[in-house]
Amino acid sequence: MSALVVSGCSSSTPTASVSDRPESIVSLSPTATETLFAVGAGDQVVAVDSQSDYPVNAPKTDLSAYTPSLEAIIGYDPDLVIASDDIDGLVAGLQAADVPVLLLPAATSIDDAYSQIETVADATGHDAEGDSVVADMRTRIDNAVSTVSATDSTYFHELDTTLYTVTSESFVGQIYGLFGLKSIADGSGSDYPQMSDEGIISADPDFVFLADSQCCGVTAESVSARPGWRTMSAVRDGKVVVMDEDLSSRWGPRVADQVEAVADALR
Known part of the structure; x- marks a missing residue:
């Protein structure tokens, strides 16, 4: 897998093209961690940050999303890192180490959240599962509002x-x-x-x-x-x-x- 940086914002839908299914994912975002497990990529996750407390079986570590340590992250030999913020040169450092990065900032709308879930699913080889998660969310939300x-x-x-x-x-x-x-x-x-x-x-x-x-x-x-x-x-x-x-x-x-x-x- 070649180095990749994908970033998403409220004004555009983030997309990813990953040539190989990542098998050693590090998540530095509690939201990304929840999404990875929801779309069926949980067994590909080797480490999550200290704030990722759901689901309980996520491989929680002392990695910090607020003061990220490149050495500690690279120590897990990731073939994909997902983060919500580019702090302290995180992206540039991972790029230099030829580690693909998926950068997904805080969603600004529910549609933005849907897009990010689909992006994580696509980037990890779980396209269909991502579509299913979003469809289920839409149904539940519509039912609750009604x-x-x-x-x-x-x-x-x-x-x-x-x-x-x-x-x-x-x-x-x-x-x-x-x-x-x-x-x-x-x-x-x-x-x-x-x-x-x-x-x-x-x-x-x-x-x-x-x-x-x-x-x-x-x-x-x-x-x-x-x-x-x-x-x-x-x-x-x-x-x-x-x-x-x-x-x-x-x-x-x-x-x-x-x-x-x-x-x-x-x-």
Whole structure:
């Protein structure tokens, strides 16, 4: 297999042409890891980064996607490396070592996520399986959306305890948008703005979605104990919902799980 660099972005569909089926894949992206196993390439994966915690049988290592070590990565003798970011000269270093690289940045839409899944499947010799995964996702997402009446409710999606959130234009926001939900942070000028307690209380969202329960121990009870938050509709009406923070931050096959979780919260 010759050296290959493939990069994808929201404005174009990433494609790959790999002459041989890779048999020694290193994944430096939790989303890529989930995708590899979903499309049937799990037995070709020899190492995944320290943040790749799903599926549980993935060969997790201490490889870091944030401070990648070329020596450590090359030590696994990969014939394909998949990453979401080109950090510290990662791509150039792997190119110099004649190691193919598939660079897939964070998806900006659900269609972008579908494209990336198909790209991983094609690059690993699992074209049909990739098509099947995407078809199943589309069906599950359509079914989940169809079970809930459209709403014009508002929400605050809490990313961490410093009150960073998402707008309707963000990837997660687009998932909420499938149901008609609108972020109270819209118009802030950033897809991932930071809000204040006063701003959130004043906006009075109908729902509060917590994506910081696993990392930070935030619960509906602890939210209601925050000064002033008990007056908000979401707290008063019992619509503070704990979400799986991994589902909320990854754009792989489990996007369908996230959509179904939102549907469950709205029923």
